[in-house]
Amino acid sequence: MAKFYCKKCNYRFESNSENLPMLCPYCGEKGVIKKEESAEQMVE
Numbered sequence: 783m784a785k786f787y788c789k790k791c792n793y794r795f796e797s798n799s800e801n802l803p804m805l806c807p808y809c810g811e812k813g814v815i816k817k818e819e820s821a822e823q824m825v826e
């Protein structure tokens with residue numbers, strides 16, 4: 783499982799794919815999903 787979050791609405795979710803989803807499943811914005819490395823180390 784890979785963890786992702788939305789830069790726009792900050793929604794966090796998991797996916798069984800390592801690929802970045804195109805759309806945020808919460809707000810529906812395109813191109814705002816980033817992979818979440820860990821809770822403490824957020825890499826920009």
Ligand SMILES: [Zn+2]
Pocket residue numbers: 788789790791792793806807808809810811814
């Ligand atoms: Zn969003």
